[in-house]
Amino acid sequence: MATKMFISSVSGGLEEIRQQVASFIAKAGHEPILFEADAFAKNQAGTMIATCLRAVEQAHIYILIIGYEVGYFVHDAGKSVTHLELRKAIAAGKTIYVFAEEYIKNFYFKEYLRIYRQLRDSEDADSDKPPSFEAVIRQIGSMSVKREVLNILNDAYQVVPWVFGFQSSDDIVRILKQELSASLEAHIALRNSKQLQSxxxxxxxxxxxxxxxxxxxxxxxxxxxxxxxxxxxxxxxxxxxxxxxxxxxxxxxxxxxxxxxxxxxxxxxxxxxxxxxxxxxxxxxxxxxxxxxxxxxxxxxxxxxxxxxxxxxxxxxxxxxxxxxxxxxxxxxxxxxxxxxxxxxxxxxxxxxxxxxxxxxxxxxxxxxxxxxxxxxxxxxxxxxxxxxxxxxxxxxxxxxxxxxxx
Missing domain, CATH: 3.30.450 (Beta-Lactamase)
Incomplete structure (x- = not known):
């Protein structure tokens, strides 16, 4: 049975990258799953969202690609479809790989987390409650990265050990090769081991x-x-x-x-x-x-x-x-x-x-x-x-x- 890999991203500006990543996954013998933006325009949005989330739940691996645009926004949920897909992957305990365009990644780690730490360490901070995303955004003020894009990345970073930066699809393919190879080696080692303890x-x-x-x-x-x-x-x-x-x-x-x-x-x-x-x-x-x-x-x-x-x-x-x-x-x-x-x-x-x-x-x-x-x-x-x-x-x-x- 092929490993199902759900590719989640806003499609605007990332169409070529999505297709090249999907092509790599298919050539490697796995099954890529993508939902393009025009599917939401041609069908009832509610039905398509439910279909997307079911597909995330059925996938083995969730690949999140974060670009500058937000994509289809679900006003009732207050989040984009990409954000809802991420939340579903987290709730379902999926293996998650996160890729963010270099500028967005740098903005998050250098600017957002800098403000986060300032608020957390301030004299007025509540030691039992970390600063909220909204509090950090208010402190930052004017941003060169869209709020929802940053919100997606922030949610992802709560559960993944690493966020990979990219400038082209070659970067994503190269990292996926390394990560999938490491996962295979770990799986083989686990199968060959009688002792499961670390x-x-x-x-x-x-x-x-x-x-x-x-x-x-x-x-x-x-x-x-x-x-x-x-x-x-x-x-x-x-x-x-x-x-x-x-x-x-x-x-x-x-x-x-x-x-x-x-x-x-x-x-x-x-x-x-x-x-x-x-x-x-x-x-x-x-x-x-x-x-x-x-x-x-x-x-x-x-x-x-x-x-x-x-x-x-x-x-x-x-x-x-x-x-x-x-x-x-x-x-x-x-x-x-x-x-x-x-x-x-x-x-x-x-x-x-x-x-x-x-x-x-x-x-x-x-x-x-x-x-x-x-x-x-x-x-x-x-x-x-x-x-x-x-x-x-x-x-x-x-x-x-x-x-x-x-x-």
Whole structure:
């Protein structure tokens, strides 16, 4: 049985492109489905629309080609026929390929999404409700792309991972060849595989287990000294197993963008609050170079003191202090400050590539924190450190004073 491919587009100005794409599909052994504009003029529009939508539902693949014109507009629905076809394909869960003329694609990604982000990130924005299409259009004002054309592209981008730009039918044919070939390879691989679970997930789980397992092998020799007299070795081992990577964030509307890339943890430090207004340095590892070994609780420039003050602000009467984390950063380093009881454990990740400016990063600290913990087994390792410190927090320890200046 031939694969049915529905070609959806406004026909005005795209007649030749539609026919050339259909010709490629037919020569490849598939069945192209097209409805030309004059069919709506020669027949009852309502009947033709219903026929179109049934054809979309019966197709295996839906190909959307977006040009400058809108095409036949259904006033009762407030949308063009092309838009209704797209909605039907989305509702029916069809495989969808979206092609937009280069200028339209660039306008959407550079202008429409720029305004979308501005509205979403403004002080008056509703955090639970992303900006509507109408709100973005009002903000843009005068446009060189028709509103309905942009609306179709916006709806399509909510469900597809990629929008392909084109200047001619050759571009569309070339991309379809690549995409259909990749789909065939994926289908063959799936049929030959007994295991349907994503290989990527299996590999990530294996890497996470291996990272955690190596940490545990390093940690277990310290178990017999759980009274925590070897803090420096514990920090050194922890640092060597905390990994870096690329952290992304969800912009909304299905848009995932890169936030920052960090290297593996290159330093850690551990402080203990003496209960009388000061933090004493217990141990450190790697490239940590603290400016002082004894920090006043109300030191405004100390990340350690700031993190602890934030923790006690939420639990002022709890002497044991529940786990709490604050995140700080400079143009070179991201610092995680974990408050575990009276301990403050800091972790340093070097910034290798920052995709956004500092002002934008200020509003994404939750994404930074979640992203760092989600890298391999980082969260598992930190949970074990929390258990160790909280379990042994009342034991004797020796502040690191001697030899610190030489580090």
């Amino acid at each position: 290989l990527d997930k299996v590999m990530l789980a294996a890497e996470r287990f291996e990272q955690y397992n190596r940490f545990m092998e390093d940690f277990f020799p310290l178990v017999d000294e759980i009274r925590l007299t070897r803090f420096e070795e514990l920090l050194r081992k922890t640092q060597s197993h905390l990994k870096g990577g690329t952290i992304c964030y969800d912009e909304g509307a299905g848009i995932i963008s890169e936030l920052v890339t960090v290297g593996n943890c290159d330093a850690t430090s551990l402080y203990y609050f003496d209960g009388e207004g000061r933090f004493e340095l217990v141990a450190l590892s790697g490239l940590a170079h603290p400016r002082q070994t004894s920090i006043p609780l109300h030191d405004p420039g100390s990340y350690v003191a700031s993190a602890y003050r934030e923790a006690i602000a939420f639990n002022p009467d709890d002497g044991n202090r529940p786990p709490s984390t604050e995140i700080f950063y400079t143009d070179q380093t991201i610092y995680l400050c974990h408050v575990f009881g009276r301990f403050v454990f800091t972790i340093h990740f070097p910034i290798e590539d920052q995709a956004v400016d500092a002002a934008f990063l200020d509003g994404r600290t939750d994404d930074l924190y979640a992203g760092l913990l989600n890298i391999k087994a980082n969260s598992d390792i930190l949970e074990l450190i929390r258990f160790i410190l909280c379990a042994g927090g009342n034991e004797r320890w020796k502040p690191m004073r001697d030899g610190l200046a030489s580090r």
